[in-house]
Amino acid sequence: MAIVQLIEPEVKDLGGFIARRSLPYPHRQTVGPFIFFDHLGPSVLPPNKGIDVRPHPHINLATLTYLFDGTLMHRDSLGTVQEIQPGAVNWMTAGKGIVHSERSPNIDRQNEAIIHGIQTWIALPVEHEETDPWFMHYTADILPSWEENGAVIKLIAGQAYGYTSPVKVFSPIIYLDVMLSSNAHFTISTDYSERAVYSVTEGLSINDEPLEPYRLAILEPGHQVKVSAAETAQFIVIGGEPLGKRYKWWNFVSSRPERIEQAKADWRDGRFANVPDETEFIPLPEVVTEANPF
Template sequence: MQRLSIEWSLGFEHDRCLHTNSRFYSADSRVQTKLALATSRTSKLIVDVFPNHIMTSCIQHLIAPHVQDLGGFQARRLLPSEVVTLVGPVIFFDHLDPAVFPPGKGVDVRPHPHINLATVTYLFEGAFLHRDSEGNVQEIRPGAVNWMTAGRGIVHSERSPDEERNKEATLHGIQTWVALPDEHEETEPWFRHHPATEMPTWEEAGVTFTLIAGEVYGRTSPVQTFSPILYLDVQLAPGTQFTLPGDYSEQAVYSVTPGLRLNGVALEQHRLAVLVPGTSVEIASDSEARCIIVGGEPIGTRHKWWNFVSSRPERIEQAKRDWQEGRFATVPDEAEFIPLPEEPLRKPEQPL
């Protein structure tokens, strides 16, 4: 792997970032880019110059999504990326694009396993029916939170409820995975559902906040977590703004909608702006806008293969064998399952 030193100059602004095989964006022709290879290996760096993209003093990395086919609907995958693997403990971030299903159709994510992580489901529209190998059956709708701790191993499915299949239905939301600290990776698996009425939601000067997990602005989410984390849904009325404090070592802002500005600079829709550590940021919009903020404290190196995450590569190899040989628990009333893929990143069906 090659280490690249990138120096950006824009008037008085000077940012320095270290990247690996990355894609960088600058604002306009005034930006002068100086590239220097930190190794003697021959390499090719692609530098794209797009209007409205600025590596500002508050943004360390700007990540564009990869569109993934999840079998009947699409997701914009932001994490993990080539540039950033984790933001705090958040190792996986999917924006489930608004998908409209005709009557009789819906989502059918068959049973599949997880280890050493927690999955977090949060919907803007529609519904999922969660089933898992611990016997939990739970429907989730907008504003509620499903937190599933895989620990030593769990299997689950996510499907459209019958009520949604009997009509034209829309599905739209966010799916994240949270890596567990080393000492909790092999904890017993468990699942918790938190209805929307339990979630801290408040409005200040036209900005509505919902705290999905963690602590911020003196408020605490009821969702049980294993390490410091921030997971916040923010909706802005036209002409409003708020300040995000730099409380956590790692923080990122995802633009669900267009119209957002970070410290006065436009953030294109469907971009994850990873912030410079310790930086407070003014987030504003002239139109109705929505963003998701994630963050937390570094958790250490994590390895990911398919839907297995662990601090230990050998643990992932063991999980592969266990799934292949049928040693995971099964989901009651579910006969189907997703086979262990040979090339998980190329398969059309990527588990949630």
């Protein structure tokens, strides 16, 4: 059995654009250190509209933003202002606490725009949860990419197939963007104990079994898996080594529930640093039913 669990994401309307949320999921909190997986779009934003995710906090995790299409402007409480474009990586280590916003750049609001990408949260090892926060942008051209058997592979983060991504990570992970041409295939190695395939498009099969689009397929440990395509198709591979139980409430993730309670109080009482030149913020919710996508 190649697939041990098949996750159909929950679809969220996040104010004009769609997010398909695969993680966390009932009976599946993480894949390796990946604790949150959102597929954003593809959504068309009309003229004079855009994405406006107001400043909000994170602790004890890292966020990784990777776009297929469109642009976003990241601002954070460290003073970072960084636009991300397709194929690049924005990595933000929240550590002991950070606040950030994600918005459509002003120039993109003048015309119709598309937003399409993947947003993930990555749990930090216990010994790094309270590290000082930091942000790093990695341009598309420095991420390793190669071709084999009709597949074009980009290593977004981690180590795989003899390549190492420059993206600084805190534990062993694999994060690939794979584009298959018609009748091509790609074999997923057994280097990591937890692995999953997300079908960005239709036309994919895992060990010759069709995989519907927008599904996160959790793979059986210890077995090579062949992903093939009858037509041009795209998928994401995530995985790594598990880090143990994590607690999640709203935008907070930690190995310690008491740390989340402290973060809630700190945000409610205004003790997080501010994002420069931004006065809006997302208030602490009274009841949490979902996490913010950014």
